[in-house]
Amino acid sequence: MRRRYPVAALAAALAFGTGLAAGPASADVQMQGVTDNEVRIGAFGPFGGPVYLYGKLVMNGVEAVFDKVNSEGGVHGRNVVLVREDDNCKPEGAIAAVKKLAYDQKVFAIIGGACSNATLASVPELEKSGIPMVVNSAVADGITDPPKTNIYTTQLTSGVESRAQIDFALARGAKTMAVVRMTDAWAMARYNPLIAYAEEKGIEFVENLELGVDANDATPQALKLKGAGVDAVIMILYPKPGAVLIRDSLKIGSNPLWVGQTAINDFVAFEKQVGVPDALTNFVTITATAFQPSDPEVKDWTDRVKSLFPNDELSVFNMNGIGSAQVLVEALRKAGPDLTRDGFLAAMGSMDMEVDVYAGPIKCSAGESHQCNQHPGWLALEDGKVVKLQ
Amino acid sequence: MEYLSYLVATGISTGALYALVALGIVVIYKATQVVNFAHGEMFMLGGFFAYTFHVMLDWPYLPSFALAVALAFGVGIAVDRVAFRPLMQRQTLVSVLLVMIGLSFVLKGVARWLWGGKGDYLTFPPLISPEPLSFAGIMVMSQQLVVLGAACAVMVAFALFFKLTRAGRFMQATADNPKAAKLVGLRTDRVYMYTFGVGSAVAAAAAVLMAPLTLLYPDIGFMLFIKAFAAAVLGGLTSIPGAVVGGFLIGIIEQLAAGYLHTAMQEVAAFIVIMIVMIFIPTGLFGLGRMRKV
Numbered sequence: 001m002r003r004r005y006p007v008a009a010l011a012a013a014l015a016f017g018t019g020l021a022a023g024p025a026s027a028d029v030q031m032q033g034v035t036d037n038e039v040r041i042g043a044f045g046p047f048g049g050p051v052y053l054y055g056k057l058v059m060n061g062v063e064a065v066f067d068k069v070n071s072e073g074g075v076h077g078r079n080v081v082l083v084r085e086d087d088n089c090k091p092e093g094a095i096a097a098v099k100k101l102a103y104d105q106k107v108f109a110i111i112g113g114a115c116s117n118a119t120l121a122s123v124p125e126l127e128k129s130g131i132p133m134v135v136n137s138a139v140a141d142g143i144t145d146p147p148k149t150n151i152y153t154t155q156l157t158s159g160v161e162s163r164a165q166i167d168f169a170l171a172r173g174a175k176t177m178a179v180v181r182m183t184d185a186w187a188m189a190r191y192n193p194l195i196a197y198a199e200e201k202g203i204e205f206v207e208n209l210e211l212g213v214d215a216n217d218a219t220p221q222a223l224k225l226k227g228a229g230v231d232a233v234i235m236i237l238y239p240k241p242g243a244v245l246i247r248d249s250l251k252i253g254s255n256p257l258w259v260g261q262t263a264i265n266d267f268v269a270f271e272k273q274v275g276v277p278d279a280l281t282n283f284v285t286i287t288a289t290a291f292q293p294s295d296p297e298v299k300d301w302t303d304r305v306k307s308l309f310p311n312d313e314l315s316v317f318n319m320n321g322i323g324s325a326q327v328l329v330e331a332l333r334k335a336g337p338d339l340t341r342d343g344f345l346a347a348m349g350s351m352d353m354e355v356d357v358y359a360g361p362i363k364c365s366a367g368e369s370h371q372c373n374q375h376p377g378w379l380a381l382e383d384g385k386v387v388k389l390q
Numbered sequence: 391m392e393y394l395s396y397l398v399a400t401g402i403s404t405g406a407l408y409a410l411v412a413l414g415i416v417v418i419y420k421a422t423q424v425v426n427f428a429h430g431e432m433f434m435l436g437g438f439f440a441y442t443f444h445v446m447l448d449w450p451y452l453p454s455f456a457l458a459v460a461l462a463f464g465v466g467i468a469v470d471r472v473a474f475r476p477l478m479q480r481q482t483l484v485s486v487l488l489v490m491i492g493l494s495f496v497l498k499g500v501a502r503w504l505w506g507g508k509g510d511y512l513t514f515p516p517l518i519s520p521e522p523l524s525f526a527g528i529m530v531m532s533q534q535l536v537v538l539g540a541a542c543a544v545m546v547a548f549a550l551f552f553k554l555t556r557a558g559r560f561m562q563a564t565a566d567n568p569k570a571a572k573l574v575g576l577r578t579d580r581v582y583m584y585t586f587g588v589g590s591a592v593a594a595a596a597a598v599l600m601a602p603l604t605l606l607y608p609d610i611g612f613m614l615f616i617k618a619f620a621a622a623v624l625g626g627l628t629s630i631p632g633a634v635v636g637g638f639l640i641g642i643i644e645q646l647a648a649g650y651l652h653t654a655m656q657e658v659a660a661f662i663v664i665m666i667v668m669i670f671i672p673t674g675l676f677g678l679g680r681m682r683k684v
Contacts, residue, residue: 220648
């Protein structure tokens with residue numbers, strides 16, 4: 001009997017403590033991370049590893065926007081401060097990062113989520129915490145479909161892009177299509193909706209081929225595509241395997257319509273990566289951004305990113321961060337000086353704005369569509385110049 | 391027939407790439423009995439050194455090439471001094487392997503810190519025209535022929551080095567029996583040091599030649615290392631000609647597996663080869679293990 005006392009005492013203490021904590025927390029949580037002169041925003045994504053570009057560089061873009069906003073007096077007099085957490089692109093890392101940002105760092109909202117699998121894994125924790133989240137890199141549809149009260153994305157999702165790829169090939173009159181894909185989580189998040197949409201449209205791919213992310217050669221794939229006489233190839237590839245595939249296809253005299261997606265949307269860099277003159281005459285790709293990093297329209301951002309991060313050359317990764325941060329800042333503005341979570345989410349839920357870098361407007365609809373970017377832009381090369389297709 | 395010819399020709403040119411990397415692995419293993427798990431990162435660093443001089447600083451190709459190779463030689467020597475020598479003095483081979491694996495991660499991190507932020511895959515200009523060439527009716531990338539020629543040249547140079555020079559014989563003697571080599575007055579620690587330097591320099595030379603084909607990024611080293619390690623294991627870890635033959639065989643096996651079985655096989659063929667060789671011919675095609683047993 002004596003042993004029960006400590007257990008009972010501990011349980012009572014816990015219950016008392018929880019009860020004490022629950023009352024004020026539910027009131028405080030609305031303004032968590034907000035003071036008179038600053039609002040703290042969290043970010044999570046990989047700082048290192050092969051996909052650090054989707055984490056660190058995107059965060060650098062976010063920070064560039066916050067720097068600009070702060071230099072102009074902040075939002076309703078509050079400076080916007082970014083708190084970064086490394087998730088190593090791993091599910092357990094993302095869950096830990098969300099917990100740390102929500103309960104330890106006590107940020108007001110989170111912007112980020114780089115890797116689809118990691119971000120998907122963090123969704124239950126995000127919902128549990130109720131913290132507003134603006135996704136800016138992860139593309140998996142499941143993060144925001146079905147809609148979650150506190151999660152919005154400004155990135156084109158995998159389903160939107162996959163459907164657009166097939167629609168584009170059909171619009172160009174392609175009768176026979178093939179798909180060449182990687183097999184990691186990023187690629188599967190695109191491949192599954194692609195296959196579902198192809199079935200819906202009654203399309204059967206004449207070749208369904210794999211290519212490794214580190215591939216240095218794609219001759220077998222190129223020979224199979226040539227042998228099948230495909231009109232269009234849907235590419236679910238990163239730039240390196242994409243460049244190798246086009247290079248090796250050109251080598252054997254095959255040049256169908258190549259349909260890329262946002263992973264290959266720095267057209268100038270990609271042309272150099274293929275490394276063969278006039279290689280991209282039949283290549284089109286989806287872009288989330290309205291401009292190429294070298295375009296004069298984004299020179300201000302180029303300069304700002306360079307001044308803050310001297311090692312960065314402005315890239316589409318930075319630009320994704322810039323676009324999403326502009327949306328977040330606009331929601332902070334619309335929420336007014338008495339900033340609360342509910343006010344911010346209401347502002348996000350009715351967001352309708354143009355952003356400096358995105359190809360189309362950002363439109364969110366609370367409870368209906370939290371995938372706020374539905375406008376893939378298309379890029380092609382015409383007369384040696386990158387042009388946006390209508 | 392054209393299909394098969396393309397696969398074999400491409401296998402040979404891709405195999406030359408693996409052979410060049412495998413040469414460095416074998417040279418270090420031959421002298422030290424240690425597999426340098428950071429060898430892929432030496433390759434990566436060599437490529438980034440050349441990128442810095444040739445692309446970022448706009449220096450001419452040859453001085454950039456030479457300086458990248460020289461710097462990689464220095465990094466190899468530093469690896470010996472910092473990681474290999476202190477641990478080998480305590481005779482902890484497992485520790486050396488673990489440190490090499492750790493070093494590979496550190497070097498990748500350093501590369502991201504120094505060259506990250508400039509995009510995802512960096513391009514490097516080819517030595518000669520990027521246009522494909524017709525070779526006996528088969529189209530090949532001209533840069534692949536450069537890599538093929540370089541692999542053959544480096545192989546011959548190493549064979550001559552080990553056969554004809556004192557330093558080469560010292561390395562052979564140290565590899566065969568380090569204690570005996572020490573007893574007869576060879577400075578084995580110096581032999582190890584230069585071996586790491588030479589191995590890294592070869593990796594850097596390979597990187598500069600291959601960069602137009604492979605592109606440059608901090609993680610380029612790992613998969614190339616695995617493929618090259620498979621080549622070295624297949625050829626026999628102690629044989630320089632074996633590394634070259636192994637490289638070509640891995641290249642051809644990958645192509646045939648992808649061409650005739652499934653394209654997914656292209657990535658895993660090297661791993662399957664490592665398993666089969668370790669089970670059925672653990673000394674590799676040209677290895678010396680069996681001779682030692684007799």
